[in-house]
Amino acid sequence: MEAKPQEGKVIGNVGVLDLRTATEASVGEIRRIGNVGTVLTSPETTHLLPRINAGNIGSTIEAPAEARLLSGQVIINRDYFKNQPEPLHLLVAGQVVIEPEVQAEDIEKGLGALHVMGQIFCPEQLSGTIQAKLRTLQGQLQTYDGALRLVLGDLVLDEHTLPALEDGVQFAVVGQVRIPRVVDDELLARKIAKLHLIGGLLCHEENAQVILSRLEEKTGMAEKTIIPAGLELVDRPLVIDADNLGALPSKGLYCTEKVQIEASVAAGALDQAVEKLVARDLLLYPKALAEVLARKCELSSTQAIAYEGELWLMEKAAELPASRFEYLEGKATLVVLGVLNIDPEVEPQTLAGRLAKVHNKRVIKCTKAQMGAIQARLGLSKGVLEDSEKKKEEREEGGIGNVGHLKL
Numbered sequence: 001m002e003a004k005p006q007e008g009k010v011i012g013n014v015g016v017l018d019l020r021t022a023t024e025a026s027v028g029e030i031r032r033i034g035n036v037g038t039v040l041t042s043p044e045t046t047h048l049l050p051r052i053n054a055g056n057i058g059s060t061i062e063a064p065a066e067a068r069l070l071s072g073q074v075i076i077n078r079d080y081f082k083n084q085p086e087p088l089h090l091l092v093a094g095q096v097v098i099e100p101e102v103q104a105e106d107i108e109k110g111l112g113a114l115h116v117m118g119q120i121f122c123p124e125q126l127s128g129t130i131q132a133k134l135r136t137l138q139g140q141l142q143t144y145d146g147a148l149r150l151v152l153g154d155l156v157l158d159e160h161t162l163p164a165l166e167d168g169v170q171f172a173v174v175g176q177v178r179i180p181r182v183v184d185d186e187l188l189a190r191k192i193a194k195l196h197l198i199g200g201l202l203c204h205e206e207n208a209q210v211i212l213s214r215l216e217e218k219t220g221m222a223e224k225t226i227i228p229a230g231l232e233l234v235d236r237p238l239v240i241d242a243d244n245l246g247a248l249p250s251k252g253l254y255c256t257e258k259v260q261i262e263a264s265v266a267a268g269a270l271d272q273a274v275e276k277l278v279a280r281d282l283l284l285y286p287k288a289l290a291e292v293l294a295r296k297c298e299l300s301s302t303q304a305i306a307y308e309g310e311l312w313l314m315e316k317a318a319e320l321p322a323s324r325f326e327y328l329e330g331k332a333t334l335v336v337l338g339v340l341n342i343d344p345e346v347e348p349q350t351l352a353g354r355l356a357k358v359h360n361k362r363v364i365k366c367t368k369a370q371m372g373a374i375q376a377r378l379g380l381s382k383g384v385l386e387d388s389e390k391k392k393e394e395r396e397e398g399g400i401g402n403v404g405h406l407k408l
Helices: 024-028 046-051 104-110 124-133 185-191 205-213 267-273 287-296 348-354 368-376 388-396
Strands: 009-011 014-018 030-033 036-041 057-062 068-076 088-098 111-123 134-137 140-144 149-152 169-178 192-204 223-227 232-234 238-240 252-255 259-261 276-279 283-286 304-307 310-314 317-320 332-336 339-342 355-360 363-366 378-381 384-387 403-407
Touching: 024 030, 024 046, 036 046, 057 111, 104 111, 104 124, 111 124, 124 134, 124 140, 134 140, 140 192, 185 192, 185 205, 192 205, 205 223, 267 287, 276 287, 283 287, 287 304, 304 332, 304 355, 310 317, 348 355, 348 368, 355 363, 355 368, 363 368, 368 378, 368 384, 384 388
Parallel strands: 009 030, 014 036, 014 403, 036 057, 068 088, 088 111, 111 134, 111 140, 149 169, 169 192, 192 223, 232 252, 238 259, 252 276, 259 283, 283 304, 310 332, 317 339, 332 355, 339 363, 355 378, 363 384
Antiparallel strands: none
16 A cells, blocks of 8 residues: 655755744644754744754744844945834844944934844944844954945955045945055055955955055954965956967966866967966866976865866756767766756766766756766765755655745
8 A cells, every 4th residue: 555645845955944923833834844044933933943843953043023034235324214113123144234324322212123143244333232232143243443434345446446536545344355456556555544344355465565554453354365476367267278378368367266278278388378377266177287287376275177078067057968978979077066957867877987077066966876876986076966866756745945034
């Protein structure tokens, strides 16, 4: 006799599980949930938490049901609390930035309570007022000098923006200070008097001494990227082939995103065109270029993948059909940077025989038989292998995939 499937929904991983208005009935509809980042409960629903059959739970926050749930970056200015009949209760998954013109009385009158899963950036003079309203903080509270000019996002200082600034300007930056090209040191020193930075700094070694002397280090949180002298910044994905090799912006390259070198590039030509290469993200290159690249960049400290045969680069959501192998000459190296679904029609023997290597940084969905073949060819393994047959069964039983926010 065929077993009757269990009742209730099966749900994948959940970022935020909101139980603040849940009931016995709504909780009873869920059979199983995967891992949960944060569970939100109210005083009235905390007793329902043990009823949830979930994997690992990162944290639990108790907040009123009427608390406003916000995600991403929340910017609070003087108008934020206007026309509010009652003080606001805020529950923020992300970043809270309080602008310098906000007064202590605005916070005292307009904000009832604050729960934050992330970061808070506020003027120094409001730190005590904010902490008095803070009920939960899973992250950091950082202050900045409210007398400085606030910049939210990137502040780019280059040959176009610097001359337009008045002399001696002082910035508080929540984001990144970028000096993408070498600028005149005297101009930089004259224009920038102080930088209170919460975020990151990117500049060339030629300008590092001046800009670092202006940097306010009270938080110690600024991530500094100093581009070695003589290198050109490339801040976009870079594909190098035989046709564009001679048109590179410089013989010294500092690349912040993926670098892909095509099989059409000859070792001698690469040796002539590039003197030094720094790849901060991922470097993909043919095995035949290993010797010359070892002289151009520090392969041991670079996340690099040497590929054999064709390069099959799977980014974002992609499919690998059986027909792809029919047109393959020799072997291929499979690199997965997104979510790859392998057609169940692809024979495991085909995967094992036609793939030289598999490098997985995200998710590969395949059958159990295919999984064995993939594991036999696995090189870089920073992602996961998912049983596509199991996922299909869960969907047929009323399952739901991964969810960022789930309210019961």
